[in-house]
Amino acid sequence: MSQPISALGKFGLISHLTGDIRPQRSSTVRGIGDDAAILRFGNTTLAVTADTLAEGIHFDLSYTPMQHLGYKAAVHAFSDLYAMNVAPCQLLVSVAVSAKFSVESMELFYQGLKHACEYYEADLVGGDTSPSVTGMYINVTAVGEAIPERITYRNTAQTGDLICVSGDLGAAYMGLQILEREKKLFEEDAGIRPKLEGYEHVIGKYLRPEARKDIFRFLASSGLTPTAMIDVSDGLSSDLLQICSASKTGCKIHHHKIPVADQTAQTAGEFYMEPLIAALNGGDDYELLFTIPVNEYDKLIGHPEISVIGYITPPEEGCFLTPEHGDKIEIKRMRIGADE
Amino acid sequence: MSQPISALGKFGLISHLTGDIRPQRSSTVRGIGDDAAILRFGNTTLAVTADTLAEGIHFDLSYTPMQHLGYKAAVHAFSDLYAMNVAPCQLLVSVAVSAKFSVESMELFYQGLKHACEYYEADLVGGDTSPSVTGMYINVTAVGEAIPERITYRNTAQTGDLICVSGDLGAAYMGLQILEREKKLFEEDAGIRPKLEGYEHVIGKYLRPEARKDIFRFLASSGLTPTAMIDVSDGLSSDLLQICSASKTGCKIHHHKIPVADQTAQTAGEFYMEPLIAALNGGDDYELLFTIPVNEYDKLIGHPEISVIGYITPPEEGCFLTPEHGDKIEIKRMRIGADE
Numbered sequence: 149m150s151q152p153i154s155a156l157g158k159f160g161l162i163s164h165l166t167g168d169i170r171p172q173r174s175s176t177v178r179g180i181g182d183d184a185a186i187l188r189f190g191n192t193t194l195a196v197t198a199d200t201l202a203e204g205i206h207f208d209l210s211y212t213p214m215q216h217l218g219y220k221a222a223v224h225a226f227s228d229l230y231a232m233n234v235a236p237c238q239l240l241v242s243v244a245v246s247a248k249f250s251v252e253s254m255e256l257f258y259q260g261l262k263h264a265c266e267y268y269e270a271d272l273v274g275g276d277t278s279p280s281v282t283g284m285y286i287n288v289t290a291v292g293e294a295i296p297e298r299i300t301y302r303n304t305a306q307t308g309d310l311i312c313v314s315g316d317l318g319a320a321y322m323g324l325q326i327l328e329r330e331k332k333l334f335e336e337d338a339g340i341r342p343k344l345e346g347y348e349h350v351i352g353k354y355l356r357p358e359a360r361k362d363i364f365r366f367l368a369s370s371g372l373t374p375t376a377m378i379d380v381s382d383g384l385s386s387d388l389l390q391i392c393s394a395s396k397t398g399c400k401i402h403h404h405k406i407p408v409a410d411q412t413a414q415t416a417g418e419f420y421m422e423p424l425i426a427a428l429n430g431g432d433d434y435e436l437l438f439t440i441p442v443n444e445y446d447k448l449i450g451h452p453e454i455s456v457i458g459y460i461t462p463p464e465e466g467c468f469l470t471p472e473h474g475d476k477i478e479i480k481r482m483r484i485g486a487d488e
Numbered sequence: 489m490s491q492p493i494s495a496l497g498k499f500g501l502i503s504h505l506t507g508d509i510r511p512q513r514s515s516t517v518r519g520i521g522d523d524a525a526i527l528r529f530g531n532t533t534l535a536v537t538a539d540t541l542a543e544g545i546h547f548d549l550s551y552t553p554m555q556h557l558g559y560k561a562a563v564h565a566f567s568d569l570y571a572m573n574v575a576p577c578q579l580l581v582s583v584a585v586s587a588k589f590s591v592e593s594m595e596l597f598y599q600g601l602k603h604a605c606e607y608y609e610a611d612l613v614g615g616d617t618s619p620s621v622t623g624m625y626i627n628v629t630a631v632g633e634a635i636p637e638r639i640t641y642r643n644t645a646q647t648g649d650l651i652c653v654s655g656d657l658g659a660a661y662m663g664l665q666i667l668e669r670e671k672k673l674f675e676e677d678a679g680i681r682p683k684l685e686g687y688e689h690v691i692g693k694y695l696r697p698e699a700r701k702d703i704f705r706f707l708a709s710s711g712l713t714p715t716a717m718i719d720v721s722d723g724l725s726s727d728l729l730q731i732c733s734a735s736k737t738g739c740k741i742h743h744h745k746i747p748v749a750d751q752t753a754q755t756a757g758e759f760y761m762e763p764l765i766a767a768l769n770g771g772d773d774y775e776l777l778f779t780i781p782v783n784e785y786d787k788l789i790g791h792p793e794i795s796v797i798g799y800i801t802p803p804e805e806g807c808f809l810t811p812e813h814g815d816k817i818e819i820k821r822m823r824i825g826a827d828e
Binding site: 161169200254277287 | 493496506511530544616617
């Protein structure tokens with residue numbers, strides 16, 4: 149009798165496989181279960197994260213330019229460090245590619261990696277390519293030096309804390325829908341030129357996202373350390389539930405507070421889709437979702453890129469969304485994007 | 489005009505893509521170009537390595553038990569740290585698997601990872617699984633705390649140094665040949681049971697290798713720091729040429745000094761193959777290849793697991809092997825194993 153992986157789901161599988169692991173080394177401060185591991189050697193504290201992006205699952209090369217892919221792969225890793233409230237210092241990249249890839253395409257991929265490293269001030273210190281039977285697999289490992297008292301885990305949200313999110317949500321998911329639509333049209337008629345004008349924001353958020361270095365710096369400069377933080381990579385619902393389940397809390401968020409860009413809403417309209425669904429369940433946003441004590445609220449006022457969307461409640465109150473009309477809705481883990 | 493990756497080869501491609509990278513961070517001591525990157529934060533020096541193993545390229549699941557694969561993946565990463573003369577402290581593993589994999593098979597894979605972490609005294613601090621369209625891709629990232637004055641790079645061999653290697657070579661390659669032969673026979677007639685008796689050493693070296701923790705410890709306890717070191721993963725020829733080209737030296741090694749186990753020689757005989765070919769060009773041995781000053785030779789005498797196979801020469805003398813009979817032979821990079 150063998151059980152398919154899908155029976156447990158991504159999060160179930162990992163906790164099933166790693167739930168019994170007890171770190172033995174004094175240098176391991178935090179192991180599996182957050183955006184990055186936290187290690188301490190002498191007076192140095194580091195965050196380290198490693199992640200894989202697979203062709204056909206996380207990206208589609210028929211509409212993803214290789215430079216953008218390189219940039220996004222680096223951003224993916226850096227975002228995990230920012231989610232711990234740590235800035236990246238080094239990046240290691242290991243790529244497996246099949247024989248169909250050209251030297252030129254790898255050059256473009258590395259150009260993207262190098263641009264991201266430049267912008268995020270990280271050194272590319274490990275590069276390895278190996279063959280693959282089919283497709284492209286990218287592994288990114290990022291290392292950042294942490295300030296111990298500023299490290300922000302996901303399991304330390306407190307009842308009463310405000311829930312904040314950077315930027316706007318759901319755009320990357322709608323960008324993906326446009327790219328998929330144009331791909332289908334092109335497959336039906338190769339004479340058709342993809343119509344991407346007017347979708348710059350949503351497509352840009354999908355193809356060439358940025359990690360929130362600016363928010364990381366704002367938090368540092370305003371002396372604000374979130375009580376908990378995660379990056380929005382699986383969708384607001386899923387990532388907020390991660391904070392709540394790790395912190396053993398509930399939450400209440402408000403429909404009209406969730407930041408959705410006009411273009412995201414318009415694009416959702418074209419697909420007869422509720423924009424909120426994209427914001428809650430789409431992935432790849434790379435925004436920061438964090439909680440702060442109510443008495444720190446003043447420090448956020450007027451920041452154009454941070455929205456307060458709700459607050460943390462006691463665990464027995466559950467996790468709920470207050471919609472525009474009607475009764476509150478329980479937040480469920482749902483994923484409509486490409487991953488998982 | 490697009491150029492296939494094969495036109496440059498694995499090593500050519502990486503140096504082509506990364507040759508222009510200049511680390512900007514003071515915490516980057518050594519970037520791309522060795523078995524691991526070396527980072528220094530305050531008084532802490534670390535070695536970090538990341539690598540990918542791809543199904544169908546680096547392993548064949550038709551004869552690789554999942555626990556062994558997990559163990560070997562960890563060993564692969566740890567061996568890269570030992571090659572820098574650094575012991576592993578933490579391991580992060582990121583796996584992409586297709587829907588055909590069962591929870592049970594992932595449990596076995598993780599069992600292997602955990603056993604390796606236990607034996608090598610490293611904590612598993614990062615675990616991530618994601619879907620893949622086809623096949624299994626494993627990324628291993630290892631972190632180790634280094635003693636700065638003991639770090640051993642590959643580009644610091646000196647003319648006159650002795651060339652040493654641990655254990656025996658070519659066994660993993662011959663083990664792979666046996667497994668491939670039995671697989672073919674089984675494919676022709678499923679009633680045939682694989683005949684693996686008498687091949688325990690060679691098959692064991694391929695399926696469940698060990699990294700040379702013992703040699704690392706011996707070097708430390710005997711106060712011996714090699715002048716250069718690499719692990720033998722691509723074959724003795726290729727890895728020795730890496731040391732020589734990085735160090736800008738030549739080398740001379742002797743046929744009869746290259747350690748080959750009896751079972752390796754016997755198995756090679758069955759395939760009408762010169763055992764030396766397996767030792768020089770087979771991969772996956774995970775032995776340590778290192779150079780020491782001649783005046784340190786006394787410290788090695790009598791060590792049953794270290795062989796002195798030759799010495800480093802000035803660059804203009806080239807890289808040569810002295811065979812049993814006949815003229816010296818130039819050492820070329822050649823790879824007969826599965827990788828590349």
